[in-house]
Amino acid sequence: MKIVKGFCILFMLHLCLLDSGRTGKVLVWPVDFSHWINLQFILEELHLRGHEITVLVPSQNLLIDHTKVPYHVEILQLSVTEETFMEEFNSMLYEEIFELPKLSWWEMQIKLADLVRKFLLTNKRVCDSAITNKELLSRLQAAKFDVCIADPLSFCGELVAELLNIPFIFTFRFFYGNAIERLCAGLPMPSSYVPGVTSRLTDKMTFIQRLQNWLLYTVSDMIYSYYIFPEWDEYYSKVLGKPTTLCEIMGKADMWLFRSYWDFEFPQPYLPNTEFVGGLHCKPAKPLPKVLWRYTGKKPETLGANTRLYKWIPxxxxxxxxxxxxxxxxxxxxxxxxxxxxxxxxxxxxxxxxxxxxxxxxxxxxxxxxxxxxxxxxxxxxxxxxxxxxxxxxxxxxxxxxxxxxDQPVKPLDRAVFWVEFVMRHKGAKHLRPASHDLNWFQYHSLDVIGFLLACVATVAFLVTKCCLFCCWKFGKTAKKKKRE
Amino acid sequence: MKIVKGFCILFMLHLCLLDSGRTGKVLVWPVDFSHWINLQFILEELHLRGHEITVLVPSQNLLIDHTKVPYHVEILQLSVTEETFMEEFNSMLYEEIFELPKLSWWEMQIKLADLVRKFLLTNKRVCDSAITNKELLSRLQAAKFDVCIADPLSFCGELVAELLNIPFIFTFRFFYGNAIERLCAGLPMPSSYVPGVTSRLTDKMTFIQRLQNWLLYTVSDMIYSYYIFPEWDEYYSKVLGKPTTLCEIMGKADMWLFRSYWDFEFPQPYLPNTEFVGGLHCKPAKPLPKVLWRYTGKKPETLGANTRLYKWIPxxxxxxxxxxxxxxxxxxxxxxxxxxxxxxxxxxxxxxxxxxxxxxxxxxxxxxxxxxxxxxxxxxxxxxxxxxxxxxxxxxxxxxxxxxxxDQPVKPLDRAVFWVEFVMRHKGAKHLRPASHDLNWFQYHSLDVIGFLLACVATVAFLVTKCCLFCCWKFGKTAKKKKRE
Structure with missing residues (x-):
């Protein structure tokens, strides 16, 4: 084999943005923390390509500094103070980091569900702030956006897109219990080899681990279907003025951009409207001057002479x-x-x-x-x-x-941007959406078909048995009669 | 929306084939007819990029003219005459076109299975010719191929690759009953919305159609698992000198190139080691001189003056x-x-x-x-x-x-070639292979887990009932005793 190293194929991205008249308008429903850091790379690229970007930013947040964002920003005013916001955030983080590990498996699932519910309810304030602001909504409506990019970890982006009647794209890493991926996106995730989030398992499981993973999925399904989603279903139905569910609206997403790829994730089934764009934020390193150590507290006295502390490092x-x-x-x-x-x-x-x-x-x-x-x-x-x-x-x-x-045909960031622009060009990507969205769970798993066939078999078995018994009885009677004669 | 037309992104393919030392060796196990026509586009591109190509060609075939192929060719000598070969081929074609439509659904499945079995057995002659030719095998071994490209419609390419210990890639459109896709590639194809081959159904089915599609998959599973595959399992085990199955060997494929895409196919789940490269043979049209009609028989007298007949048309x-x-x-x-x-x-x-x-x-x-x-x-x-x-x-x-x-990020032909070269560069693509290959079907569907849990529930229910009965009996006895006293 003489190929090995250096055999390079460069798929070079040539932009034909010949005039600015061909650009579009992008609405963004972000999530704070590392999600925002990652999302910014997509927005930057879209911005560079001449698209107009509008970000809906909650007035209280951690990392989304709206004074520094180079895009148009709409502030979603929250009544909560910064202290309360930070308190809530820190308390949830503390519970997940330090309290969860002390619990048994069952207690952990329940505690986690509670934390997720609490997290989602703090996000509901943001949603309310957007949905009840009629003036903002009509301004957004008038702006005629081509696409909405939303992070489903914070519900509502899809609701805003539905209200504005524009296509939308999700971008995220995961949802607890893989509930959104499985129940709303329709991603097939066999519990036998696709380990669930928080399971800490791999794709090669023992019987006990498969049992554990199956329980994780089943318990998650129940928790999300009966404890967490219903209040959102009600909320969405009220806002849209028609009976609907969170999953029905989320399931309308034209594209799901997952922040992973097969260098990181275990191979698993996926769908034509999903794209794995993990590592889109990575880029070649710039030169560094020396050894570094990021540390913001008091310098420890035991620190070696070859370790240097910095408040921030690249x-x-x-x-x-x-x-x-x-x-x-x-x-x-x-x-x-x-x-x-x-x-x-x-x-x-x-x-x-x-x-x-x-x-x-x-x-x-x-x-x-x-x-x-x-x-x-x-x-x-x-x-x-x-x-x-x-x-x-x-x-x-x-x-x-x-x-x-x-070694990918197209870099993750270019793929992410390609699909955002595809949805803008074609006003959606309905040709990628699986028909499974039109089925309920027992239809999807053909349980009605199997049930019907079992009922047929049972009926036939019943009739055959009855006929046999009848024949035996008839035959016995005739035989007795003959014997008597 | 101002984007719409003409907003073009050109992913230009720049080859860095700086010296011929970086090229590799490709072995090809082709299938005749339109499969060969299509495969040639991949081979041509690989040839252009400097790879050495060797095609294993059966001495009797329809469209693979080994005198005109610009690659190295190894003839697989068959004892069958051209007349017998054509007779067999025409008879199978006649039966499928004219006899099948007259049959009922059940008869059709059985007839189709028979035809597939017959077709595979004619291919077995080709396989035998390659496998029993020790001289050829050692020549191929010595050539040190980097990859084998095979069409799984004709079994054996994967067996040759296994014998030569080289990675292999499948390229095809479909297999009857989707048996290879589902049973060997591990593609999840829920019968509720993924219509099976020969079903003529769409992805939106009524209850009766879903029933029909479920039966098609189930009957196919049984036919292939119990009627068609076993003799191949035995053959493969004999050749490799170890107990194995056709699906186990086929399941080792590093990449599955399917000849469809979402412009044509209904959206369905797929896996990281599958790529949909439909239409890879299409290219812009060259100018035509006039209206044309391809026709090789006698010119009909009723033909209009504006219709012209040609033996071949582009x-x-x-x-x-x-x-x-x-x-x-x-x-x-x-x-x-x-x-x-x-x-x-x-x-x-x-x-x-x-x-x-x-x-x-x-x-x-x-x-x-x-x-x-x-x-x-x-x-x-x-x-x-x-x-x-x-x-x-x-x-x-x-x-x-x-x-x-x-409007795809990379053209189908470029994607197909990319993955062939990826497998050559990395000596396989094991990171794309789902762990489901290590599970049997009841493990895959978690039936052992569900069975175990049901057994646990049944045991607990049994014990609780027994305890209750015992308590009732004990309590009754004591009560009676007290009453008597």
Missing amino acids: QNDLLGHPQTRAFITHCGTNGIYEAIYHGVPMVGIPMFGDQHDNLARMKAKEAAVEVDLQRMTSADLLNALKAVINNTSYKENAMKLSRIHH | QNDLLGHPQTRAFITHCGTNGIYEAIYHGVPMVGIPMFGDQHDNLARMKAKEAAVEVDLQRMTSADLLNALKAVINNTSYKENAMKLSRIHH
Whole structure:
């Protein structure tokens, strides 16, 4: 084999934005935190390509600084104070990081469902602020947007799009219990080899693990269908003035952009209206001046002379530095993708959300070692670091993931932007939407067909048995009669 | 919306074939007929890019003219004469076109299974010719191929690849009963909205149609699992000297290139190691001199003065001619894709194989009208032609499909070639292979998990009932005793 290295195919993206008259208008329903960091890369690219972007920003938020955003911004005024907002946020984070791990599996599912419900209800304030502002809605209506980009972790983007009668695209990493992916997007996720979010499992499971994953999906289905979604179904029905459900409206999404890819995620079934654009924020590293350490507290006295503290560091550039040997990470998707992009092995200290699952993927691909946040000692961290640095297989596996990431027909960001623009050009992408959305769950699984066939078989069996019994009785009677004669 | 037309993104393919040392070796296991016509476009492109191509060609075949093929050819010598070969071929074709439509649904499934089995057994001669030729095998082994491209409609390509220990890629349109797709590739195809091959159904089915499609899948599963595959399982086990199955070997494919896309096919779930490259053979039309009619028999006396007969016509150029108003087609995939590419509405007269299903797709997308081969009159054909020409909606819908076809991030042929080269560069694509291949069917569907849980529930229910009965009995006894006292 003489191909191997360097055989490069460059799919170069040539923009034919010959005049600005061919651009469109994009409405954005963002989610705070790392979601916003990631979304900005898509918006930046769309902005560069001349599209007009309007972002709906809640007045209280963590990372969406509307004074610095180079797009048009509509502030969604919340009555909550900054203190209450931060308190709520910190309390939820604390519970998920420190309280959840102390609970049993069943208690954890219930607690998690409660946290998700609480999180969604804080988002409902934002939704209310948008939906009840008739003046804002008519301004948005008048602007004639071509597409809405929404993050389904915070419900409502799809509702705004429905009210404005425009196509919409979802972009996100995951939803708890994979409830939105499975119940609303219609993604087939067999519990036998597609591990659910928060399961910490891999795609190769023992019987007990498959049992656990099946329970996770089933319990999640029940929690979301009967505890969390109903109040949203009611809310959506009220706002739209017709009986509907959250999933029905979400299921209208023209495209689902998932923030993963097969360098990171285990292979699983997907649909024509889903695209896996993980790592779209990654880019080649810029040169660094020296070794760095981001730290905002008081400088510890035991710190070695070769460690320097900085309030902020360019993580991507650091990971891309040729002397970077390992990455100690909390296992957020963005950070892990930067490590994959640059082929850096990891020491993972996951905290909440998908972070434990992200690490489970990197461990299964043998590119990371885990350290338990709740029980770690400095020796644990040191040993983990030594392992990923000294055992070359971690570096080799990280490089393998990096090669997979870099060897795609089209880069993730270009694919994301392509589909946003496709939906704008064609006013939707209905040809990609599976007909499963028109079926209910027992039709989807052919349970009515199987039930009908079983009923037929039972009827035939019943009739045959009856006939046989009748014949036996008749035959017996005749025989007796003959005998008597 | 100001984007609409002409907003073009050109993903230009730049080849960095700087020196010929970076090319690889490709082994090809082709299938005759239209499959070969289509496959040649991939081979041509690979050839242009400097790869060395070797095709295994049966000595008796219909369209693979090994004297004209610009690649290295290995002839697989068959003992059958050309007359016998043509007789067999024509008899199978005749039976499928003229005998099948006369049968009831159940008879048709059985007859079809028989025809498929017969077809596969004629292919087994080709397989035997390759496998038993030790000299050929060791020559192929010595050549150190990087990849094998095989068409699974004719089994054996995967067996040759397994013997040579090289990665392989499948490329095809469909297999009867979708048996290979579902049972070997592990493609999830819910019978509730993914119509099976030969069903002639669409993705929107009534209860009766879903019942029919469920039966089609179930009957196919049984036919292929118990009637057709077992002799191949045995053959493969014998050749490889270890117990194995056809599906186990086929399931090792690194990539499945399906000859369809969402301009043609109904949206359905798929897997990371599948790619939909339908229409890869289509290209812009070259200019035509005049109106044409391909016809090889005696010129009919009733033929109008404006109709001219030709022995061969460039179908693609004809379909791309701006004055082409409609396409009368037997509904082969290649022809339909040329019509989609150029946005030409169709009059379909399907004959066999996937042709009825292809037409069902075009009818569902309202770009075609059907004429029944068995019962057609000249008036039927005329009316159908008038309909697609005069009712502008057919042209509009054909143009819509054409726009979808042309608006892809990467062209189908480039995607097909990309993945062939990806597999060559990375010596496979194992990261795309779902873990479902390691599960048997009841594990896949979690039937063991559900069974276990039901058993647990039954045991608990049994124990609780027993305890209750025991308590009642005990309580009753004590009560009686007390009463007596």
